[in-house]
Amino acid sequence: MVAAAALAEPIVHPSVGAALDIEQVSHAFDIDGAALPVLDDVSISVEPGEFVALLGPSGCGKSTLLRLVAGLDKPKAGSLREDEARITRPHPSRVVVFQDPTLFPWRTVWDNVALGLEAQGILKSQRQRVDDALDLVGLASFRNAYPHQLSGGMAQRVALARALVNDPKILILDEPLGKLDSLTRITMQAELVSLWQRKGFTTLLVTHDAEEALVLAGRVIVFSERPARVKADIRVDRPYPRHRGDPYLADLRRQILGLLGLDATW
Amino acid sequence: MSTYSLSDGLASGAPRSSRAPLLATWLRDSGIGVLASVAWIALGLSCLWWEDVGDWSRTHSLGIAAFVIAAAALFGTVGADYLGSAGRALRQRAPWLVALGAFLTLWEVATAKFAWLPLPFFPPPQAIIEVYTDDLPKLLDSVIASVKLQLGGYIIGAAVGFLTGVSIGWSRAVGYWVHPVLRFIGPLPATAWLPIAFFTFPSSWSASTFLIALATGFPVTVLTWSGVASVSSAYYDVARTLGAKPSFLVLKVAIPAALPHVFVGLFMGLGSSFAVLVVAEMIGVKAGLGWYLQWAQGWAAYANMYAALIVMSLLCSGAITLLFAIRDRLLVWQKGTVKW
Numbered sequence: 001m002v003a004a005a006a007l008a009e010p011i012v013h014p015s016v017g018a019a020l021d022i023e024q025v026s027h028a029f030d031i032d033g034a035a036l037p038v039l040d041d042v043s044i045s046v047e048p049g050e051f052v053a054l055l056g057p058s059g060c061g062k063s064t065l066l067r068l069v070a071g072l073d074k075p076k077a078g079s080l081r082e083d084e085a086r087i088t089r090p091h092p093s094r095v096v097v098f099q100d101p102t103l104f105p106w107r108t109v110w111d112n113v114a115l116g117l118e119a120q121g122i123l124k125s126q127r128q129r130v131d132d133a134l135d136l137v138g139l140a141s142f143r144n145a146y147p148h149q150l151s152g153g154m155a156q157r158v159a160l161a162r163a164l165v166n167d168p169k170i171l172i173l174d175e176p177l178g179k180l181d182s183l184t185r186i187t188m189q190a191e192l193v194s195l196w197q198r199k200g201f202t203t204l205l206v207t208h209d210a211e212e213a214l215v216l217a218g219r220v221i222v223f224s225e226r227p228a229r230v231k232a233d234i235r236v237d238r239p240y241p242r243h244r245g246d247p248y249l250a251d252l253r254r255q256i257l258g259l260l261g262l263d264a265t266w
Numbered sequence: 267m268s269t270y271s272l273s274d275g276l277a278s279g280a281p282r283s284s285r286a287p288l289l290a291t292w293l294r295d296s297g298i299g300v301l302a303s304v305a306w307i308a309l310g311l312s313c314l315w316w317e318d319v320g321d322w323s324r325t326h327s328l329g330i331a332a333f334v335i336a337a338a339a340l341f342g343t344v345g346a347d348y349l350g351s352a353g354r355a356l357r358q359r360a361p362w363l364v365a366l367g368a369f370l371t372l373w374e375v376a377t378a379k380f381a382w383l384p385l386p387f388f389p390p391p392q393a394i395i396e397v398y399t400d401d402l403p404k405l406l407d408s409v410i411a412s413v414k415l416q417l418g419g420y421i422i423g424a425a426v427g428f429l430t431g432v433s434i435g436w437s438r439a440v441g442y443w444v445h446p447v448l449r450f451i452g453p454l455p456a457t458a459w460l461p462i463a464f465f466t467f468p469s470s471w472s473a474s475t476f477l478i479a480l481a482t483g484f485p486v487t488v489l490t491w492s493g494v495a496s497v498s499s500a501y502y503d504v505a506r507t508l509g510a511k512p513s514f515l516v517l518k519v520a521i522p523a524a525l526p527h528v529f530v531g532l533f534m535g536l537g538s539s540f541a542v543l544v545v546a547e548m549i550g551v552k553a554g555l556g557w558y559l560q561w562a563q564g565w566a567a568y569a570n571m572y573a574a575l576i577v578m579s580l581l582c583s584g585a586i587t588l589l590f591a592i593r594d595r596l597l598v599w600q601k602g603t604v605k606w
Contacts, residue, residue: 115504116508118514
């Protein structure tokens with residue numbers, strides 16, 4: 001159960017990522033006075049620099065878990081730790097990229113990416129980091145564009161740059177590619193992997209796409225229906241770049257879909 | 267290559283049969299300019315041809331001015347190609363010049379020349395020009411007084427309304443106390459306060475400022491509040507995970523996101539504050555365009571009333587144009603949704 005960081009590709013900055021410990025976390029929503037349980041005794045331990053995918057049926061509580069990791073909400077029970085320090089509130093070392101890019105429409109691309117540094121009051125001395133982040137996602141020429149002038153894929157790249165400019169220790173991805181067309185999606189999956197390999201941050205990816213999880217992650221954690229519990233913790237021991245047609249991945253995919261009760265459709 | 271043959275033929279054919287199209291183009295481009303010129307010549311002639319039925323000193327000047335405008339319209343539109351953007355602008359407005367010239371001619375004839383319209387109530391154009399030339403100091407004083415009063419009240423009302431709106435939208439405690447007060451007092455027309463305001467405030471000027479601020483403040487408050495309240499929580503989540511403190515959330519997230527709403531409130535506030543301004547000036551303040559209107563009515567100086575009305579509408583529409591220009595500058599990121 002304890003994961004060893006057996007990553008197939010060498011990491012350039014192995015020290016950048018933080019360890020994440022989710023210990024017996026349970027959470028519930030209050031809906032009209034009634035408690036609706038969404039997470040049930042979830043424990044996950046993530047090594048520094050690991051790429052972990054959280055897979056589960058839609059609405060099972062994966063995104064809620066991400067909000068807890070980000071510090072946006074507090075769990076009803078259990079604890080979350082980043083490098084042994086308890087997570088109580090949001091911090092720029094744990095940045096979320098949401099399913100919607102949620103760029104601020106009144107800010108240019110550059111100003112959107114600069115948001116984190118500006119909020120922390122260090123933008124003036126570190127403007128170069130914004131330019132670097134834009135270069136990283138290949139949108140330097142769009143620095144003065146407004147969000148409504150961007151395509152869906154470009155907007156999501158800007159959102160990614162806005163997260164990466166903070167040099168996060170944990171990158172939290174909440175179905176960031178869910179709304180993109182399949183071609184853009186495949187391109188951005190490859191970009192995500194190469195960014196992760198270059199930067200070495202710990203990555204937590206929520207997805208409902210088994211193939212995406214298997215192509216990207218070193219570990220896939222499968223959740224049950226709501227309230228979510230960990231159903232399986234699957235190691236994907238395959239070098240990058242991975243091939244979608246890889247029989248090993250196809251086998252894992254069948255296994256995962258079986259866990260989700262979808263084996264009949266395979 | 268065959269796909270290009272059509273345009274090729276047109277291009278090579280044009281010079282050959284150039285005469286008729288040239289005339290047509292000239293008529294299309296300059297015909298309306300000529301028509302405008304004719305309309306203004308008609309105004310000039312109507313001024314000078316017949317005797318006035320009353321005693322107006324500017325009839326002759328108006329006639330001359332009409333001829334000058336006619337000449338300018340003619341040369342301006344015919345020679346528009348040599349005048350650059352000014353020429354293009356003039357050509358674009360030429361139909362309006364025609365309409366204006368025709369209207370003024372009709373007005374001149376119907377009032378000063380044949381008195382088809384009852385006379386003291388419908389003064390001719392030259393009578394209004396006479397007001398602008400002979401009564402200029404008093405009119406200017408009134409304009410300055412109105413602008414000062416309006417500007418002071420509006421700025422106070424907009425600032426207070428904006429701050430109140432942001433506070434209600436942001437803080438539950440402020441909302442708890444201010445919202446009922448707003449619900450109770452806000453819908454009351456500001457003019458209803460007029461009698462009370464005029465004897466509770468030390469001067470009629472401060473009373474009017476308060477009323478204008480009140481009329482401006484209510485829509486600005488409500489729309490700023492609804493703007494702040496309708497900001498998607500996703501924006502706050504993003505900012506918080508990037509390390510934003512509460513002050514950043516208010517200043518850099520809530521307010522910019524609410525700004526389009528705020529401008530709707532400022533626009534509505536401007537409209538209702540004009541109404542209060544005029545009423546306040548008519549009733550209490552002994553200065554300003556509202557007072558000028560009242561004063562002119564007292565003396566049965568109808569030309570002065572029309573003159574003041576024209577100035578007033580120019581000021582009001584100028585103020586709104588200015589507000590929209592500011593909005594367009596601040597909200598460049600937004601596509602033009604409200605047109606003016």
